[in-house]
Amino acid sequence: MSALDRLAAPFAHARSGDSDLPTGLVLLSGAIAAAVLSPIAWILLRVFEAEGDVSLVTQPSTFATSIALVAVVTGASVVIGVPLAFLTVRTDLPFRRFWTIAVALPLVIPSYLGAFTYISAFGPSGYIAGVLAPLGIDSVPSVYGFGGVALVLTLYTFPYVFITTRASLLSFDESLVEAARTLGVSRLEAFRRVTLPQLVPGIASGALLVALYALSDFGTPNLLRLEVLTQAIWVDFNGFGRETAAMLSLQLLTITAVILAVQSRVGDSTQGAYVGTRASTSSDTTVALGRWKAPALAFCATVVTMCLVVPLAVLFVWFRRGASDVGRTRLVFEWSYATNSVLVSVAAAVVCALAAIPVAYLAARHRSTIAEVIDRATYIGYAMPGIVLGLALVFFGVSYGAAVDDLSSVVGIASYLPALYQTLPLLIFAYVVRFLPQSVGATRSSVMRVDRELTEAARLLGQSSLGAFRRVALPLIAPGVLAGAALVFLTTMKELPATLLLQPTGFDTLVTYIWAVRESGSYGAAAIPAFVLIVVSALSMVVILSQEK
Amino acid sequence: MSRTTHRRSDASPTADSADADAETVLALSGITKTYGPETAVDDLSMSVVDGEILALLGPSGCGKTTTLRMIAGLERADAGTITLGDRTLADPDAGAFVPPEEHDIGLVFQDFALFPHLNAAENVAFGIDDRPAEEREARVAQLLELVGLDDHAEHYPEELSGGQKQRIALARSLAPEPDVLLLDEPLSNLDVALRVSMREEMRRIIDETGVTAIWVTHDQEEALSIADRVGVMNDGRLQQIGRPERIFERPTSRFVASFLGQAGFLTGRVDGDAVETDIGRLDAAHFPGLDLPDGTTIDVLVRPDDLQARPAADEATADGRLTQRQYQGPSFVYRVETTEGDSIHCMHNHTELFDVGRPVTVDVVADHPLQWFER
Numbered sequence: 034m035s036a037l038d039r040l041a042a043p044f045a046h047a048r049s050g051d052s053d054l055p056t057g058l059v060l061l062s063g064a065i066a067a068a069v070l071s072p073i074a075w076i077l078l079r080v081f082e083a084e085g086d087v088s089l090v091t092q093p094s095t096f097a098t099s100i101a102l103v104a105v106v107t108g109a110s111v112v113i114g115v116p117l118a119f120l121t122v123r124t125d126l127p128f129r130r131f132w133t134i135a136v137a138l139p140l141v142i143p144s145y146l147g148a149f150t151y152i153s154a155f156g157p158s159g160y161i162a163g164v165l166a167p168l169g170i171d172s173v174p175s176v177y178g179f180g181g182v183a184l185v186l187t188l189y190t191f192p193y194v195f196i197t198t199r200a201s202l203l204s205f206d207e208s209l210v211e212a213a214r215t216l217g218v219s220r221l222e223a224f225r226r227v228t229l230p231q232l233v234p235g236i237a238s239g240a241l242l243v244a245l246y247a248l249s250d251f252g253t254p255n256l257l258r259l260e261v262l263t264q265a266i267w268v269d270f271n272g273f274g275r276e277t278a279a280m281l282s283l284q285l286l287t288i289t290a291v292i293l294a295v296q297s298r299v300g301d302s303t304q305g306a307y308v309g310t311r312a313s314t315s316s317d318t319t320v321a322l323g324r325w326k327a328p329a330l331a332f333c334a335t336v337v338t339m340c341l342v343v344p345l346a347v348l349f350v351w352f353r354r355g356a357s358d359v360g361r362t363r364l365v366f367e368w369s370y371a372t373n374s375v376l377v378s379v380a381a382a383v384v385c386a387l388a389a390i391p392v393a394y395l396a397a398r399h400r401s402t403i404a405e406v407i408d409r410a411t412y413i414g415y416a417m418p419g420i421v422l423g424l425a426l427v428f429f430g431v432s433y434g435a436a437v438d439d440l441s442s443v444v445g446i447a448s449y450l451p452a453l454y455q456t457l458p459l460l461i462f463a464y465v466v467r468f469l470p471q472s473v474g475a476t477r478s479s480v481m482r483v484d485r486e487l488t489e490a491a492r493l494l495g496q497s498s499l500g501a502f503r504r505v506a507l508p509l510i511a512p513g514v515l516a517g518a519a520l521v522f523l524t525t526m527k528e529l530p531a532t533l534l535l536q537p538t539g540f541d542t543l544v545t546y547i548w549a550v551r552e553s554g555s556y557g558a559a560a561i562p563a564f565v566l567i568v569v570s571a572l573s574m575v576v577i578l579s580q581e582k
Numbered sequence: 583m584s585r586t587t588h589r590r591s592d593a594s595p596t597a598d599s600a601d602a603d604a605e606t607v608l609a610l611s612g613i614t615k616t617y618g619p620e621t622a623v624d625d626l627s628m629s630v631v632d633g634e635i636l637a638l639l640g641p642s643g644c645g646k647t648t649t650l651r652m653i654a655g656l657e658r659a660d661a662g663t664i665t666l667g668d669r670t671l672a673d674p675d676a677g678a679f680v681p682p683e684e685h686d687i688g689l690v691f692q693d694f695a696l697f698p699h700l701n702a703a704e705n706v707a708f709g710i711d712d713r714p715a716e717e718r719e720a721r722v723a724q725l726l727e728l729v730g731l732d733d734h735a736e737h738y739p740e741e742l743s744g745g746q747k748q749r750i751a752l753a754r755s756l757a758p759e760p761d762v763l764l765l766d767e768p769l770s771n772l773d774v775a776l777r778v779s780m781r782e783e784m785r786r787i788i789d790e791t792g793v794t795a796i797w798v799t800h801d802q803e804e805a806l807s808i809a810d811r812v813g814v815m816n817d818g819r820l821q822q823i824g825r826p827e828r829i830f831e832r833p834t835s836r837f838v839a840s841f842l843g844q845a846g847f848l849t850g851r852v853d854g855d856a857v858e859t860d861i862g863r864l865d866a867a868h869f870p871g872l873d874l875p876d877g878t879t880i881d882v883l884v885r886p887d888d889l890q891a892r893p894a895a896d897e898a899t900a901d902g903r904l905t906q907r908q909y910q911g912p913s914f915v916y917r918v919e920t921t922e923g924d925s926i927h928c929m930h931n932h933t934e935l936f937d938v939g940r941p942v943t944v945d946v947v948a949d950h951p952l953q954w955f956e957r
Contacts, residue, residue, distance in 0.1 A: 484693070484695060486691045486693065486695035487695050487697060487698075489654075489656050489682070489689075489691075489695070490689070490691060490695040490697075490754075491697075491708070492655075492656070492681070492682040492683050493654055493655075493656075493682050493683065493685065493687065493688065493689050493709075493755070494683075494708050494709030494754070494755075494757075494758060495683045495709050495712070495758065496683055497681070497683055498681075500683075504708075505697055505699075508699045509698065509699055
């Protein structure tokens with residue numbers, strides 16, 4: 034947003050008051066938002082229906098573990114991500130471009146794959162133990178439990194903080210620091226009083242993503258055997274303690290809401306949004322590392338080794354052993370798993386792209402309370418842990434099935450209504466709820482880039498509002514819509530918990546296959562699907578980065 | 583063209599209204615628009631006659647752009663009516679609003695609003711795609727030639743300079759032959775050096791097509807030079823409307839006087855048919871038709887070219903002292919603070935150099951009546 038746009042913003046607001054909100058668009062967007070929000074209603078319904086004293090099922094230790102995990106992982110991510118961002122943007126660190134990319138790359142490894150490879154490397158019968166045993170070292174620190182989960186989650190989430198902090202640093206105008214220095218403030222003081230306040234929103238938005246991820250991740254704690262809320266929900270669900278699972282889900286949602294509330298207080302201060310016209314990295318303001326160069330390099334190298342080199346090396350070993358492992362397991366990899374993954378991902382991407390257009394258009398064009406509420410509502414799925422969403426839709430599918438059964442027994446005829454539980458539509462709906470925000474975000478920012486005067490010009494040249502949208506807005510936002518769809522496709526490919534809960538019987542994907550292999554111990558069979566997932570995730574990074582230009 | 587002749591040949595020197603013999607094309611009556619507690623346009627009435635260029639002039643936020651957008655149908659008036667020919671475009675009391683695409687009104691946007699995914703020719707053709715292909719192509723070619731860009735038909739907006747974008751935007755809004763052409767600060771996004779030549783060019787194009795135009799601007803020089811009539815707006819109200827020279831010479835309010843040119847005001851007391859001021863007694867010749875009781879306090883409008891300063895021998899005989907000197911190349915403009923505290927400006931040739939702080943006497947050298955305002 035240029036300064037001019039910001040000046041014009043109140044005007045734009047005033048010009049499009051509630052009075053000229055297009056009713057059809059509002060109803061359509063509202064329906065989409067309601068559909069996306071419905072899973073929460075199913076959880077609440079289940080909790081209220083629960084018999085007995087619900088407070089009995091709260092497990093203080095699990096609750097505390099989850100919160101502690103969020104705190105530790107978020108803190109550690111900030112401690113690793115912020116210095117790395119500073120080193121790659123503001124110092125004379127050698128090979129800055131290389132480190133910038135290498136440090137962001139862990140995002141392309143789904144954390145459950147990371148955990149998987151860490152077990153393989155550092156587990157009791159892992160490679161490291163195997164190497165160390167002949168040397169007389171027979172105990173390595175356990176990778177299982179709180180420490181291991183916190184380590185793995187930090188390694189695969191700190192890049193969020195790195196990327197958002199880096200963006201703040203890059204857009205930060207160094208002339209502000211120069212202004213502070215000319216007003217008689219020391220370099221350190223200038224950093225504290227000028228630079229830091231401008232960086233806080235960036236750091237906070239990265240930390241939010243980390244906290245939500247740490248709270249909602251299911252694969253890592255499951256693999257590394259830590260009793261957190263997502264794990265407890267999974268256990269209760271499989272043990273038919275569905276009321277308990279619903280109750281725990283509510284707890285998880287409550288923590289999510291608290292995290293969102295905290296972030297919006299810290300990160301949403303728009304007064305820290307001075308954007309200068311000058312490029313920030315002129316050579317004279319770069320910090321010379323001097324004798325700190327070697328430690329800085331060692332720090333970067335350690336981080337990259339732990340989050341990239343180790344898992345990739347393990348995968349490579351798996352791949353080499355692959356042939357012999359595949360022979361030993363019943364779980365033979367079939368390429369239909371890959372095509373299944375692609376199928377559901379394409380379906381989710383298409384639905385998201387279509388649903389995002391009205392919501393994004395309304396939000397970008399009509400600044401009103403109702404448009405904002407609808408826009409925000411579609412973002413809730415993003416913060417909703419996948420396992421909670423999966424569970425909610427299981428409840429929905431089952432109650433729906435029961436209702437259909439009741440209906441057919443009462444009416445006395447076979448029901449023509451199709452079942453939902455464990456069907457593809459329900460699975461795809463789950464993906465849409467989770468990943469619609471990515472589509473809405475990409476589409477909305479592309480709508481914002483289309484000057485509203487363009488559609489006004491089209492109106493004055495004889496087009497109806499729909500015609501103006503089709504002939505002017507749509508061609509211009511198409512790249513954004515596509516990018517959003519691509520992002521949905523790629524994130525759907527690697528989604529784990531909702532897929533596990535909702536997969537139709539006999540319908541296996543890359544993810545469910547990897548999950549099944551973990552129990553058999555024949556890791557070699559997982560090498561190819563794991564590589565496919567990493568490539569897919571890498572592509573999603575490319576899409577995100579190409580959007581930022 | 584005949585219509586160009588009727589433009590400036592206005593017979594009656596006092597006519598502030600549109601030509602009596604020309605047909606009214608667009609009429610606004612009692613138009614009001616509020617945003618929450620703020621009134622953007624307040625009870626505005628005016629009419630535009632066939633073939634004229636009307637400039638709406640005012641400071642930013644005065645409501646001129648909102649007025650334009652209401653005429654275009656992009657905003658809805660809260661009260662009042664807008665009629666184009668014999669069609670009612672907006673009448674909130676009757677609940678009638680014609681959607682913008684049926685207004686037959688062209689709008690040239692401040693930042694051009696060219697469709698970035700279409701080339702110049704496609705942009706121009708956008709509003710006439712319901713016509714047969716042959717006719718359409720001929721019309722596009724004709725317009726591109728009119729704006730002098732027939733060799734840029736295939737260029738996309740990002741390949742065009744600011745001035746070229748402006749011409750394409752103009753050609754695009756002229757293509758469907760609108761009844762009225764609206765221009766929203768059309769030159770404000772151009773380099774200062776380009777503005778003067780572009781405004782002459784746009785005036786030429788508008789004249790050649792003969793379209794009726796409303797040109798919104800905050801630049802008084804632009805308004806005075808291109809318009810047949812100027813309407814000055816402030817605070818959502820139309821302050822005065824009339825021929826440019828009339829508005830400049832006989833402003834009806836202090837606001838209009840200070841918005842056009844560098845205005846100074848001298849406090850005066852009516853004494854018979856003359857006026858006593860800090861710079862002496864100004865005789866009746868300056869104030870034809872002054873008919874106020876003795877002792878009435880008035881403000882006399884004096885522009886820099888109406889006044890001359892002369893160094894005074896001492897403080898006692900001086901009218902005031904020089905407080906500021908502005909060098910403007912060909913001339914100096916001196917600010918004089920009179921003995922009783924009025925602030926006025928005198929324009930001098932660049933060879934007449936006086937020192938700031940010097941006591942001076944000031945003479946009125948204007949050969950036209952002076953405008954005055956009652957306190």
